[in-house]
Amino acid sequence: MRLTRYFLPTLKENPSEAQIVSHRLMLRAGMIKQQAAGIYSWLPMGHRVLKNIEQIVREEQDRAGAHEVLMPTIQPADLWRESGRYDDYGQEMLRITDRHERDMLYGPTNEEMITDIFRTHCKSYRDVPVNLYHIQWKFRDEVRPRFGVMRGREFLMKDAYSFDLDAAGAKRSYNKMFVAYLRTFERMGLKAIPMKADTGPIGGDLSHEFIILADTGESEVFCDKRWLEMGLTGRNVSYDSDLEPIFQELTGIYAATDEMHDPANCPIPAEDLVTRRGIEIGHIFYFGEKYSKPMGAMVSTPDGEQVPVHMGSYGIGVSRLVGGIIEASHDEAGIVWPESVAPFPVGLINLRSGDADCDAASADLEAKLTAAGKEPLYDDRDERAGGKFADMDLIGLPWQLIVGPRGLKNGVVELKNRASGERDELSIESALAKLTG
RNA sequence: CGGGGUGUAGCGCAGUCUGGUAGCGCGCUAGUUUUGGGAACUAGAGGCCCCCGGUUCGAAUCCGGGCUCCCCGACCA
Numbered sequence: 001m002r003l004t005r006y007f008l009p010t011l012k013e014n015p016s017e018a019q020i021v022s023h024r025l026m027l028r029a030g031m032i033k034q035q036a037a038g039i040y041s042w043l044p045m046g047h048r049v050l051k052n053i054e055q056i057v058r059e060e061q062d063r064a065g066a067h068e069v070l071m072p073t074i075q076p077a078d079l080w081r082e083s084g085r086y087d088d089y090g091q092e093m094l095r096i097t098d099r100h101e102r103d104m105l106y107g108p109t110n111e112e113m114i115t116d117i118f119r120t121h122c123k124s125y126r127d128v129p130v131n132l133y134h135i136q137w138k139f140r141d142e143v144r145p146r147f148g149v150m151r152g153r154e155f156l157m158k159d160a161y162s163f164d165l166d167a168a169g170a171k172r173s174y175n176k177m178f179v180a181y182l183r184t185f186e187r188m189g190l191k192a193i194p195m196k197a198d199t200g201p202i203g204g205d206l207s208h209e210f211i212i213l214a215d216t217g218e219s220e221v222f223c224d225k226r227w228l229e230m231g232l233t234g235r236n237v238s239y240d241s242d243l244e245p246i247f248q249e250l251t252g253i254y255a256a257t258d259e260m261h262d263p264a265n266c267p268i269p270a271e272d273l274v275t276r277r278g279i280e281i282g283h284i285f286y287f288g289e290k291y292s293k294p295m296g297a298m299v300s301t302p303d304g305e306q307v308p309v310h311m312g313s314y315g316i317g318v319s320r321l322v323g324g325i326i327e328a329s330h331d332e333a334g335i336v337w338p339e340s341v342a343p344f345p346v347g348l349i350n351l352r353s354g355d356a357d358c359d360a361a362s363a364d365l366e367a368k369l370t371a372a373g374k375e376p377l378y379d380d381r382d383e384r385a386g387g388k389f390a391d392m393d394l395i396g397l398p399w400q401l402i403v404g405p406r407g408l409k410n411g412v413v414e415l416k417n418r419a420s421g422e423r424d425e426l427s428i429e430s431a432l433a434k435l436t437g
Numbered sequence: 438c439g440g441g442g443u444g445u446a447g448c449g450c451a452g453u454c455u456g457g458u459a460g461c462g463c464g465c466u467a468g469u470u471u472u473g474g475g476a477a478c479u480a481g482a483g484g485c486c487c488c489c490g491g492u493u494c495g496a497a498u499c500c501g502g503g504c505u506c507c508c509c510g511a512c513c514a
Contacts, residue, residue, distance in 0.1 A: 009447085011447090011448060011449095011463095011464085012448080012449090012463060012464075012475075013448055013449045013450095013462095013463065013464090014448090014449080015448065015449085016443090016448090016449070016450090016506095016507080017443095017506060017507055018507095019507075019508070027448095034506090036505090036506090037505085037506065037507090085514095089514090091438095092512090092513075092514095108514070109514050111514080138514095140513080140514085142512085142513070143438065143511085143512060143513085144438095144508095144510095144511095144512080144513095146507085146508085151513085159514090218513090283514075285514080313514080315514075351472080351473055352472065352473090355472095383472085383476095384471075384472050384474095384475085384476055385472065385473055385474065385475095386472090386473090386474050386475045386476075387474095387475050387476090388474085388475090389473095389474045389475075390474075390475040391475085393474090402473085402474095404473055405472095405473085406473060407473085414473090
């Protein structure tokens with residue numbers, strides 16, 4: 001992609017409304033534009049990252065056996081009256097009336113609707129277990145949106161819902177999502193710690209929040225210092241195996257959110273306890289029959305008895321992750337994208353656009369990288385080099401490939417790693433091999 | 438929802454106290470010179486000074502009301 005034909009409105013100065021680093025960098029790197037408090041447009045660069053994150057989430061949900069659906073953003077109020085939440089949810093729910101005076105709402109979550117889908121089509125124990133998810137925009141009319149996309153009113157969320165015959169089955173479904181979440185966040189270069197959490201208004205008795213540690217986190221969290229070095233760490237776990245041992249292993253290491261942490265009864269010694277700020281990027285719940293019972297989501301058992309299914313729900317804040325990853329990975333100059341979510345794998349900098357040799361060499365590199373599935377963002381602007389380096393550092397692509405007349409004379413280009421800052425002079429072939437290998 | 442701020446060019450800001458018809462930097466456009474880590478010069482374009490009402494010969498500026506966005510707190514499946 002050539003920068004002169006792309007839409008990348010970068011800013012040199014910090015917009016005054018942005019206080020935290022991820023919000024500032026997202027605005028300055030031309031990723032988003034705010035439209036109202038907590039409501040954002042996603043510009044091409046931001047949209048690419050959002051889609052990359054969404055795709056990782058999708059792949060890991062699919063791998064764990066969940067099936068993707070797509071439910072609407074607008075829901076009828078009647079479903080919510082069945083569960084009782086139409087009255088309970090409060091001002092955060094955006095309520096709408098259509099032209100026929102029907103009560104509608106912009107969905108803040110989808111337990112009711114997915115339960116409706118399940119109860120319509122699933123009648124037998126043979127129909128479970130099943131796990132359905134979607135990745136859809138939600139709206140919660142927060143009193144005080146803040147921190148850019150980290151706490152917006154409109155946000156993109158992956159929400160999955162599991163249905164099982166009994167509590168034991170529901171726990172197996174819960175464990176699958178527990179492992180899938182760890183895999184998902186590790187693929188994005190994040191250290192996510194599962195913490196025992198309050199179930200809140202959704203109810204139920206088993207819940208974990210997945211938290212990344214960051215100074216700008218919204219709340220205080222507590223964990224065993226061993227968590228700083230551990231996790232799933234690439235273990236390839238089969239979803240067909242019994243996941244309870246790994247669940248026990250990981251949840252056996254202390255980690256708790258503010259609401260669940262009791263300093264007086266902390267099970268680990270003070271010197272092993274880490275107290276930090278945390279950002280919640282995922283939350284999983286087991287809540288049993290809370291929705292299936294009032295909404296009549298029943299299945300027949302092998303004995304012909306009718307029982308309400310046991311449900312769980314599992315959320316990942318997809319748009320919040322964009323900000324969360326930046327909070328976890330940036331420096332003075334700008335964003336430092338992990339390769340797995342970067343909007344482009346490499347930035348190609350032509351130090352002297354307009355020079356025949358530089359143009360030809362850059363175009364050739366662009367074509368070869370694109371053919372190898374590593375389409376670069378090619379800065380072909382006819383400008384001084386300094387601004388190009390600054391912009392490239394700001395948008396944070398993992399690699400910078402620098403083509404200039406001086407190097408070409410010796411048959412070399414420069415390859416810089418954004419994260420480490422290491423720079424190498426390589427032949428064109430070696431640079432290509434390193435980037436595509 | 439309580440408290441505190443804010444709104445002037447795309448972005449960052451001055452001007453408001455003390456009323457006289459709007460300015461600076463960045464960015465943008467054109468030209469020239471440049472070019473290896475955020476270029477220089479020259480010439481330009483760009484404003485419902487948040488909105489409504491009031492005071493005044495005259496309002497970005499004073500008064501009243503509303504709205505927006507931001508911060509702290511409470512809240513947050």
